[in-house]
Amino acid sequence: MVNTTTGSTKDLAATFTQKASLVSAFVHGVQDLTEAMDKTLELLAQKPPLDPQMASGKKRNPSERILAAPNLNHDTFLQLSDRCGAFPHIHLIRDRLRDFPGGIDMGVTTADFGIADTGTLVINSNDEQTRLATMLCEIHVAFLTTSAIRETAFAMTDELTALVTGCGSYTAFVTGASRTADIERVLAIGVHGPLALHIMLMEKD
Amino acid sequence: MGKKQDISAYRKRLDTALDNQFLRQAMDKFAVAYRTSRENAFAQIDVDSLVKQVADVKAAAVENMTALLEQFTHKASACGIHVHLADSAEDANRIIGEIAQKTGSKRIVKSKSMTAEEIHLNRWLENLGLEVTETDLGEWIVQLRKEGPSHMVMPAIHLSRFQVADLFSDVTGTDQDAEIDRLVKVARKELREKFVQADMGITGANYALADTGTIGIATNEGNARLVTTLPKVHVALVGIDKLLPTIADALTVNRILPKNATGQAITSYVTWITGPSECTTAPSGKREMHIVFLDNGRKKIAADPVFSQVLQCVRCGACANVCPVYRMVGGHQMGHIYIGAIGLITTYFFHGMENAKNLVQNCTNCGACKAVCAGGIDLPHLIKEIHARIQDEAGHPLQSLLLGKVLKSRKLFHSLLRTAHLAQKPLLDKKEKPYLRHLPMIFSSDHNFRRLPAIADVPFRDRFEKLHQPVKNPRFTIALFSGCVQDFVYPEHLEAAMRGFVQHNIDVTFPMGQSCCGLPAVSMGEKSAARDVALQNLDAVDLDGVDYIVTLCASCASHLTHGVPKLLKHYAPEKAAAFADKVVPYSVFMNDIVGIASADSAGANAGRKTAFHSPCHLCRGLGIHHAPHALIEKSGNQYVPTDEEETCCGFGGSFSTTFPAVSNEILTRKLDDVTGSGADLLVTECPGCVLQLRGGAAKQGRKFTVCHLSELLYP
Numbered sequence: 016m017v018n019t020t021t022g023s024t025k026d027l028a029a030t031f032t033q034k035a036s037l038v039s040a041f042v043h044g045v046q047d048l049t050e051a052m053d054k055t056l057e058l059l060a061q062k063p064p065l066d067p068q069m070a071s072g073k074k075r076n077p078s079e080r081i082l083a084a085p086n087l088n089h090d091t092f093l094q095l096s097d098r099c100g101a102f103p104h105i106h107l108i109r110d111r112l113r114d115f116p117g118g119i120d121m122g123v124t125t126a127d128f129g130i131a132d133t134g135t136l137v138i139n140s141n142d143e144q145t146r147l148a149t150m151l152c153e154i155h156v157a158f159l160t161t162s163a164i165r166e167t168a169f170a171m172t173d174e175l176t177a178l179v180t181g182c183g184s185y186t187a188f189v190t191g192a193s194r195t196a197d198i199e200r201v202l203a204i205g206v207h208g209p210l211a212l213h214i215m216l217m218e219k220d
Numbered sequence: 221m222g223k224k225q226d227i228s229a230y231r232k233r234l235d236t237a238l239d240n241q242f243l244r245q246a247m248d249k250f251a252v253a254y255r256t257s258r259e260n261a262f263a264q265i266d267v268d269s270l271v272k273q274v275a276d277v278k279a280a281a282v283e284n285m286t287a288l289l290e291q292f293t294h295k296a297s298a299c300g301i302h303v304h305l306a307d308s309a310e311d312a313n314r315i316i317g318e319i320a321q322k323t324g325s326k327r328i329v330k331s332k333s334m335t336a337e338e339i340h341l342n343r344w345l346e347n348l349g350l351e352v353t354e355t356d357l358g359e360w361i362v363q364l365r366k367e368g369p370s371h372m373v374m375p376a377i378h379l380s381r382f383q384v385a386d387l388f389s390d391v392t393g394t395d396q397d398a399e400i401d402r403l404v405k406v407a408r409k410e411l412r413e414k415f416v417q418a419d420m421g422i423t424g425a426n427y428a429l430a431d432t433g434t435i436g437i438a439t440n441e442g443n444a445r446l447v448t449t450l451p452k453v454h455v456a457l458v459g460i461d462k463l464l465p466t467i468a469d470a471l472t473v474n475r476i477l478p479k480n481a482t483g484q485a486i487t488s489y490v491t492w493i494t495g496p497s498e499c500t501t502a503p504s505g506k507r508e509m510h511i512v513f514l515d516n517g518r519k520k521i522a523a524d525p526v527f528s529q530v531l532q533c534v535r536c537g538a539c540a541n542v543c544p545v546y547r548m549v550g551g552h553q554m555g556h557i558y559i560g561a562i563g564l565i566t567t568y569f570f571h572g573m574e575n576a577k578n579l580v581q582n583c584t585n586c587g588a589c590k591a592v593c594a595g596g597i598d599l600p601h602l603i604k605e606i607h608a609r610i611q612d613e614a615g616h617p618l619q620s621l622l623l624g625k626v627l628k629s630r631k632l633f634h635s636l637l638r639t640a641h642l643a644q645k646p647l648l649d650k651k652e653k654p655y656l657r658h659l660p661m662i663f664s665s666d667h668n669f670r671r672l673p674a675i676a677d678v679p680f681r682d683r684f685e686k687l688h689q690p691v692k693n694p695r696f697t698i699a700l701f702s703g704c705v706q707d708f709v710y711p712e713h714l715e716a717a718m719r720g721f722v723q724h725n726i727d728v729t730f731p732m733g734q735s736c737c738g739l740p741a742v743s744m745g746e747k748s749a750a751r752d753v754a755l756q757n758l759d760a761v762d763l764d765g766v767d768y769i770v771t772l773c774a775s776c777a778s779h780l781t782h783g784v785p786k787l788l789k790h791y792a793p794e795k796a797a798a799f800a801d802k803v804v805p806y807s808v809f810m811n812d813i814v815g816i817a818s819a820d821s822a823g824a825n826a827g828r829k830t831a832f833h834s835p836c837h838l839c840r841g842l843g844i845h846h847a848p849h850a851l852i853e854k855s856g857n858q859y860v861p862t863d864e865e866e867t868c869c870g871f872g873g874s875f876s877t878t879f880p881a882v883s884n885e886i887l888t889r890k891l892d893d894v895t896g897s898g899a900d901l902l903v904t905e906c907p908g909c910v911l912q913l914r915g916g917a918a919k920q921g922r923k924f925t926v927c928h929l930s931e932l933l934y935p
Binding site: 034037038068069113116117118132133135141142143146147149150168169172175176178179180181182183184185186187188189190191192193194195196197198199200201203205206207208209 | 355384411413415432474485489490497
């Protein structure tokens with residue numbers, strides 16, 4: 016599938032990967048959703064324990080890993096849930112994220128679009144749970160299909176206008192993990208948001 | 221800050237900043253690093269056309285501000301967002317305070333907003349007994365230190381990791397290492413509870429999109445996302461200058477904003493909110509959302525034909541990043557609330573004349589800010605306009621008034637210079653003729669940081685007739701515009717140039733009616749005197765009789781080219797334009813027009829490593845970078861590039877006498893750079909720069925010599 020005005024999907028995916036890597040995002044090329052999920056759970060299994068930012072009400076098992084996946088569609092969520100069965104210490108949730116103010120280990124979201132020239136994800140975050148999953152997690156994993164990558168933000172003005180139109184809409188451009196250079200202009204990754212961003216770049220839906 | 225001060229108190233504050241070694245190091249490192257990161261960010265991008273696009277988008281929005289505000293209000297209100305318009309800072313504070321009270325909010329978290337700083341919102345809310353926590357790391361640091369931000373996008377750039385570690389040790393009651401990653405994590409932890417407990421979140425906005433009623437916020441840390449998600453109430457404080465028609469316009473601005481601010485292609489987050497968004501803890505399931513649009517003088521600025529471009533500012537802070545004064549003294553001295561060149565201008569409008577009157581003079585008029593401005597604002601010009609406006613309102617200081625009066629009469633001005641020549645005689649250094657040994661009269665010892673040249677025995681105008689040789693069939697006929705410094709202080713620059721003109725068959729005329737170019741008057745806020753001398757100069761030159769008006773002073777060249785047509789817009793626009801068209805700086809004339817192949821300096825004077833100091837008015841004022849380098853090579857010497865070649869030398873006309881200590885530090889940084897290059901010779905193309913650099917090099921015992929380009933070519 017070649018779009019004559021914006022170059023091939025493959026080129027866009029390559030540019031996207033390069034630009035996202037420049038801002039310390041980890042881009043994993045995968046075949047499909049199944050492989051994306053496997054890779055995600057692999058990352059979670061290797062992840063060090065959560066560093067809680069606040070004392071939480073409940074005592075937690077130190078080996079427990081909390082995975083939030085609020086915006087996956089019903090079928091995909093069930094599929095992920097099935098796969099989590101193989102990891103007894105993974106606690107999969109999709110709502111009530113406010114119960115975890117001290118943080119969650121991983122938030123998984125689908126991304127609506129990718130923007131190649133800046134390595135940016137566009138995520139419809141109208142739903143509060145989606146927002147919290149991408150803010151309170153230590154690792155954010157985003158599922159993005161290569162066909163959803165656009166060359167520039169400017170080239171997708173109509174799609175963006177559609178996203179921001181309508182009361183209650185909350186649209187996020189996410190480029191890399193949260194960062195700061197406020198002390199001596201030295202770059203530090205992981206301030207109030209995720210400490211790391213992984214993008215599962217899927218060739219197929 | 222905030223206290224009314226006379227200029228000597230302001231100078232003392234500057235001295236304190238100059239003595240702060242850490243601040244100096246931090247600022248210098250930043251200035252150097254910014255240059256590279258900006259260059260990288262804009263690699264393969266046509267910056268000029270992008271700036272033009274942004275300037276056009278913003279200018280159109282400023283023009284349609286009222287209609288855009290109406291459209292936005294209509295859209296947002298239909299969604300159930302409460303839109304308020306605050307005429308003044310106090311109105312905005314009161315509105316936000318009332319929202320807090322009505323919603324029963326006690327704890328407030330904020331993401332960074334310069335507009336909130338502008339109206340002193342925190343102070344107001346704290347006086348109401350509310351707890352306000354800044355959540356941007358830098359902003360939190362300065363809040364804890366009870367300071368204001370020292371930069372628009374890097375509020376704590378003036379501090380070291382050690383100072384932050386000490387501060388965080390106090391805050392947490394535990395010793396904190398001065399390791400930046402760990403300090404960042406302290407903020408992550410300390411602030412999480414504040415986010416969770418907050419009743420109300422306050423943000424600014426970078427964009428307000430009229431067609432969808434959306435606000436756009438660009439951040440890196442992710443704090444604005446939490447501020448707009450966890451609390452039940454969200455208040456966005458937005459200057460009406462942030463209104464844009466559509467998201468396409470915002471995306472245009474967003475292409476330049478992060479690149480110009482920090483050298484990033486894009487910030488980690490850009491959040492587009494068309495509220496009110498879902499909030500599971502709010503009774504209605506939706507957050508209560510308020511947008512407070514702030515006027516606070518913006519409509520008045522928008523309606524002002526000269527100053528409306530101020531609102532094209534996108535708040536990237538780049539004008540501070542490149543400012544030579546900011547580099548020496550930091551943001552707390554180089555702004556009131558808004559920092560950098562834009563701050564020198566907006567302080568007058570937002571925070572009044574008292575706070576602006578000293579600040580506005582702290583500008584060398586080097587034009588580095590204009591060259592880097594994302595919104596295409598003519599910042600140096602507007603700074604001078606503000607200066608003039610303040611003097612018109614508050615009264616002109618005696619010194620400036622005298623200068624204006626003297627300049628208006630060329631004969632008076634020149635006879636004063638001749639008298640000064642006689643008066644200086646007892647003060648001259650007997651061993652080294654060209655320098656004044658002691659400073660006369662009005663100069664205090666503060667100004668003694670460089671050795672000042674003596675006024676010449678015979679000014680160039682009295683030497684011209686002897687030097688002038690009639691030329692048969694000349695290649696070009698030129699009018700030589702000397703400017704006052706070369707006429708009366710450095711006639712030898714012009715004499716050297718005359719030797720070259722003769723060799724190349726150029727007929728030179730010296731219009732005796734010419735006076736000062738008028739730039740010193742502009743720089744002291746004496747606009748009407750500047751206009752008078754501009755008219756005198758127009759009358760002095762027989763435009764039809766000459767091919768070019770050549771000047772060896774880059775400042776004169778730039779002012780005659782750009783300044784004079786502006787000053788005479790309503791007086792003699794056509795003649796001023798025709799005059800400006802004929803003005804060329806010396807290097808361009810010799811290299812590009814005459815096209816010399818080599819010069820006289822071959823032989824004994826050749827083969828030296830030669831650095832060039834590019835006068836601000838040459839590189840940025842006139843966009844000339846190449847011709848002087850080519851001429852250095854043609855002189856048989858080796859041109860050596862230096863990092864700070866296009867950085868101001870700190871002269872800036874009256875700047876160096878108003879703020880001698882800052883001028884000296886800028887000068888020293890420059891001379892250090894030349895020393896570091898190993899150059900034997902430093903060449904420049906402006907007598908003001910020669911005065912500063914040669915005087916400084918002599919005073920500091922530097923190993924290289926300083927000369928004008930004409931002296932290099934025709935010694």
